[in-house]
Amino acid sequence: MLAVSVPFSPRLTVSPFASQLSFSSGDKLLVHTKPSSDWWWAELQGVTGYAPASYLQPDGAEEEEEEEEDTSLQDPWQDEEYFGSYGTLKLHLEMLSDKTRTEAYRQVIFSNSASLRNKVVMDLGCGTGIISLFCAQLAQPSVVYAVEASSMAAYTRQLVKQNGYEEVVVVLQGRAEEIELPEQVDVLVSEWMGNCLLFEFMVESVLLARDRWLREGGVIWPSSAALTLVPCQADSYFSEKMAFWEQPYGLDFTPLQPLAHQEFFTKPKFSHLIEPNDCLSAPCDVICLNMYTLQVKDLEEMNGQFHFCVEKPGVFHGFTAWFTVHFKSLEEGGTTVELNTGPNSEPTHWKQTLFMLDKPVSVCAGDSISGTILLRRNPVWRRHMTVTLNWNISSTGETDSSQVGTKTFPMWR
Numbered sequence: 243m244l245a246v247s248v249p250f251s252p253r254l255t256v257s258p259f260a261s262q263l264s265f266s267s268g269d270k271l272l273v274h275t276k277p278s279s280d281w282w283w284a285e286l287q288g289v290t291g292y293a294p295a296s297y298l299q300p301d302g303a304e305e306e307e308e309e310e311e312d313t314s315l316q317d318p319w320q321d322e323e324y325f326g327s328y329g330t331l332k333l334h335l336e337m338l339s340d341k342t343r344t345e346a347y348r349q350v351i352f353s354n355s356a357s358l359r360n361k362v363v364m365d366l367g368c369g370t371g372i373i374s375l376f377c378a379q380l381a382q383p384s385v386v387y388a389v390e391a392s393s394m395a396a397y398t399r400q401l402v403k404q405n406g407y408e409e410v411v412v413v414l415q416g417r418a419e420e421i422e423l424p425e426q427v428d429v430l431v432s433e434w435m436g437n438c439l440l441f442e443f444m445v446e447s448v449l450l451a452r453d454r455w456l457r458e459g460g461v462i463w464p465s466s467a468a469l470t471l472v473p474c475q476a477d478s479y480f481s482e483k484m485a486f487w488e489q490p491y492g493l494d495f496t497p498l499q500p501l502a503h504q505e506f507f508t509k510p511k512f513s514h515l516i517e518p519n520d521c522l523s524a525p526c527d528v529i530c531l532n533m534y535t536l537q538v539k540d541l542e543e544m545n546g547q548f549h550f551c552v553e554k555p556g557v558f559h560g561f562t563a564w565f566t567v568h569f570k571s572l573e574e575g576g577t578t579v580e581l582n583t584g585p586n587s588e589p590t591h592w593k594q595t596l597f598m599l600d601k602p603v604s605v606c607a608g609d610s611i612s613g614t615i616l617l618r619r620n621p622v623w624r625r626h627m628t629v630t631l632n633w634n635i636s637s638t639g640e641t642d643s644s645q646v647g648t649k650t651f652p653m654w655r
């Protein structure tokens with residue numbers, strides 16, 4: 243039997259059944275049977291009768307719903323879950339195993355080792371402390387403040403000691419926005435980039451720490467970031483998730499295709515590996531961030547334009563996005579280090595992000611695909627965003643046709 247509560251005062255309805263149960267908002271009914279989807283046989287304080295199912299909800303759902311609301315209001319950053327996940331090794335192992343990523347940061351420290359001498363460094367979100375350890379191992383900074391909010395910080399302190407760098411690296415457990423440093427820093431370094439560059443919005447913490455702790459003329463690494471987009475083919479993904487239902491084992495499963503569309507193509511596919519020859523045109527940087535001037539309020543809505551000229555005939559299944567960050571040298575004229583997560587670089591744990599169109603479009607060389615991208619931060623769930631793509635495909639072939647489209651993808655709320 244199901245205890246249900248009445249979430250709002252029901253309008254008067256005429257039940258097809260003589261004995262309709264009367265009740266008010268907030269009442270808790272005991273449902274005995276559900277003879278139809280609309281009317282359930284229920285009991286209230288010993289009186290039985292029919293109640294309209296649409297006015298009832300499982301008991302406690304209201305509190306649950308409120309809780310859901312509350313947690314989003316109390317914990318819009320989902321910190322418990324977020325920092326909880328970084329308290330275990332899984333994600334740190336994934337990041338440390340990403341040689342392209344980790345070697346890029348090592349290269350930054352190595353190529354700036356002379357300029358790092360006697361500098362004060364802050365490593366924001368240090369995790370296991372790898373960047374801080376590179377600083378102590380490859381350069382002679384006066385101190386590195388390794389800031390880590392998760393419980394990993396205790397282990398990071400052990401790693402610093404284990405490697406004999408406790409004189410240089412100071413591990414501080416806490417959120418970068420909240421911890422106190424004894425001094426301003428000369429260099430603020432962080433590895434904050436998420437899927438599609440911004441997911442997780444750890445970048446906000448970096449900007450707040452920059453404004454609070456980076457001294458005038460100090461250096462922030464990475465110093466700039468760019469989100470890159472390209473129209474692409476995604477044959478294997480499309481056939482795996484959509485074409486599959488055409489005739490599995492000689493049967494017609496196409497009625498499931500709307501379901502497949504909803505389940506597989508509504509959200510972006512992260513950790514997608516695009517092949518260079520899946521790209522239908524040259525890529526385009528659609529959003530460029532200068533980490534010295536970027537403001538937290540700028541993160542609410544970021545938009546960019548694109549214009550692609552299709553280089554070869556193919557099927558336009560969607561767009562693929564990735565990011566590149568640059569680390570400007572501390573020395574004037576020094577080499578800038580680049581970490582590029584695109585298809586022409588060594589793969590990284592981020593891989594790329596695929597945004598599938600509702601319907602693939604055949605395109606020819608010479609066609610153009612132009613439009614806009616809008617990243618809109620979720621006003622409630624602060625680590626999430628939506629990505630809206632608007633595009634116009636114009637063919638210059640014999641049929642001067644053009645197709646427009648728009649689609650909004652949640653990442654992930």
Ligand SMILES: N=C(N)NC/C=C/[C@H]1O[C@@H](n2cnc3c(N)ncnc32)[C@H](O)[C@@H]1O
Pocket residue numbers: 324325328366367368369370389390391392394416417418419433434435436442444447
């Ligand atoms: N997604 C990528 N690339 N890196 C995620 C890297 C996240 C690491 O930085 C820590 N972290 C994230 N935000 C803060 C903060 N505001 N204060 C202190 N520590 C923080 C997390 O606990 C992870 O260990």
